[in-house]
Amino acid sequence: MDIHEYQAKEILSKFGVTVPSGGLAYSPEQAAYRARELGGNRWIVKAQVHAGGRGKAGGVKLCSSEHEIQDATNEMFGRKLVTHQTGPEGKGIYRVYVENAVDFNREIYLGFVLDRTSQRVMIVASSEGGMEIEDISASKPESIVRSTVEPAVGLQEFQAREIAFALGIPTSLTQQMVRTLQGCYRAFRELDATMVEINPLVITTDNRILALDAKMTFDGNALFRHPQVAELRDKSQEDPREARAADRGLAYIGLAGNIGCIVNGAGLAMATMDTIKLAGGEPANFLDIGGGATPERVAKAFRLVMSDENVQAILVNIFAGINRCDWVAEGVVQALKANPVDVPVIVRLAGTNVEEGQKILAQSGLPIIRAGSLMEAAERAVGAWKNDQKQNTKMRAI
Numbered sequence: 001m002d003i004h005e006y007q008a009k010e011i012l013s014k015f016g017v018t019v020p021s022g023g024l025a026y027s028p029e030q031a032a033y034r035a036r037e038l039g040g041n042r043w044i045v046k047a048q049v050h051a052g053g054r055g056k057a058g059g060v061k062l063c064s065s066e067h068e069i070q071d072a073t074n075e076m077f078g079r080k081l082v083t084h085q086t087g088p089e090g091k092g093i094y095r096v097y098v099e100n101a102v103d104f105n106r107e108i109y110l111g112f113v114l115d116r117t118s119q120r121v122m123i124v125a126s127s128e129g130g131m132e133i134e135d136i137s138a139s140k141p142e143s144i145v146r147s148t149v150e151p152a153v154g155l156q157e158f159q160a161r162e163i164a165f166a167l168g169i170p171t172s173l174t175q176q177m178v179r180t181l182q183g184c185y186r187a188f189r190e191l192d193a194t195m196v197e198i199n200p201l202v203i204t205t206d207n208r209i210l211a212l213d214a215k216m217t218f219d220g221n222a223l224f225r226h227p228q229v230a231e232l233r234d235k236s237q238e239d240p241r242e243a244r245a246a247d248r249g250l251a252y253i254g255l256a257g258n259i260g261c262i263v264n265g266a267g268l269a270m271a272t273m274d275t276i277k278l279a280g281g282e283p284a285n286f287l288d289i290g291g292g293a294t295p296e297r298v299a300k301a302f303r304l305v306m307s308d309e310n311v312q313a314i315l316v317n318i319f320a321g322i323n324r325c326d327w328v329a330e331g332v333v334q335a336l337k338a339n340p341v342d343v344p345v346i347v348r349l350a351g352t353n354v355e356e357g358q359k360i361l362a363q364s365g366l367p368i369i370r371a372g373s374l375m376e377a378a379e380r381a382v383g384a385w386k387n388d389q390k391q392n393t394k395m396r397a398i
C-alpha cells in the first residue's frame with residue numbers, strides 16, 4: 001500500500017528525520033491559509049498523488065505570494081496529474097501540501113528497499129539526487145552506494161557513517177546523516193514497509209539535512225499489525241477495481257485485456273493468464289479467490305470481474321485439492337443463477353470429485369462452456385470472445 005508524501009513525512013519525522021514545515025489543504029483557499037500559518041515569503045505547493053515525477057509534470061510549484069498559491073492550486077485541484085509513473089490515465093489531485101521553500105546546495109538520493117537476493121533491507125544512495133534512480137543508474141552508475149543491513153543488529157552507526165562518507169557528506173553533518181539513515185531504517189522495520197525513498201534529501205544553505213520529498217510503501221499483508229498505517233489508505237489513488245477487491249478480501253490485479261479470470265491459487269492464476277496469451281487472448285485481470293472457493297466467494301468474484309466493462313468472456317479455472325469440484329461447481333451455478341452474466345462463461349475443473357462437478361454444471365441448465373484441459377479452456381475462452389466480437393450485438397446491464 002502506498003501513502004502520500006505528507007503522510008510519509010509525518011511518519012519519518014517521528015523517527016528523527018528532519019522535514020520542512022508544512023500544512024495540508026483541500027482547497028485553494030485553505031492552501032493560502034496554510035501559507036499564512038506557516039509564515040515566510042516563499043512556499044512550495046505540492047500535489048499529493050501516489051506517484052513520483054510530479055515536479056516535471058507540473059505538480060510541484062514554487063510560489064511567492066498567497067495569490068500565486070491560489071492560482072497554482074486552482075490549476076491543480078480536480079485535475080488529473082499525468083507523470084511517467086501514473087500511466088496515461090493519471091491520478092486525481094484532491095489534496096495539496098504547502099511547505100516553506102528551502103534553499104539547498106546539494107540533492108541526495110536515498111532509498112531503502114527489500115533486496116531479495118541478499119534477503120536484507122538494502123540502502124541505495126547517490127550523491128546525484130533529484131533524478132529518478134533509474135536515470136542515475138544509467139547515467140552515473142558510479143555514484144550509487146549500496147549497503148545491506150544485518151537484521152540481527154539493525155543499521156549500525158559505523159555503517160551509517162560509511163554511507164555518509166561515501167556520499168561526501170561534510171563531517172559537520174555526519175551525525176545528522178546517521179540519524180536520518182537510522183530513522184528511515186527503523187521506520188522501515190517497525191512499520192513493515194517495503195520501500196522508503198527520500199529524493200531529494202538536501203543539504204540546505206544553512207547547513208541542515210532535510211527530506212524535501214518522501215515516499216513509503218507498506219506490505220499489505222502486514223497492515224493488520226499497523227492500524228494507524230492502514231488508516232492512511234487513500235482509495236482515490238487506487239485502481240477502483242483493485243480497491244473494491246481489497247475490500248472483499250480478494251487478491252485482484254486489473255489488466256488491460258478482455259478475458260476475465262476466476263482462479264484459486266496465485267500460481268494457477270499466473271498459469272491461466274499465460275495460457276490465455278498462448279491461445280491468442282489477453283487476460284482482463286489476475287484474480288486469486290483463495291482455497292475456499294465457497295459459493296459466496298465465487299459470486300463475489302463474478303461480480304468483481306463483471307464490473308470491468310472490458311470483460312467479454314470469463315474463464316473459471318479451479319483445481320480442487322483440499323476443495324471438492326462438486327462444491328465449487330455448486331458455487332459457480334449458484335453464483336450465476338443469483339447474478340446472471342451476459343458474457344460466455346468457460347469452466348475448467350480438475351482434481352477431487354471432478355466427475356460430480358461436471359455433472360452439476362451440465363445439469364444446471366446454464367449455458368456454461370465446459371473444458372477438460374487448461375489449454376482447451378483458454379482456446380474456448382478466446383474463441384468465445386472472438387465470436388462475440390463478430391456478432392457485436394452485446395448489451396450490457398450491470
Ligand code: GDP
Pocket residue numbers: 020044046051052053054055056060099100101102103104130199200212213214
Ligand atoms: P517529485 O517530482 O514527485 O519527486 O517531487 P519532489 O518533491 O521531489 O519535487 C521535485 C523537485 O522540486 C525536487 O527535486 C526539488 O528540486 C524541487 N523542490 C521541492 N521542494 C523544494 C524546496 O523547498 N525548495 C526548492 N528550491 N526546490 C524544491
Ligand code: MN
Pocket residue numbers: 052053199200213
Ligand atoms: Mn522526488
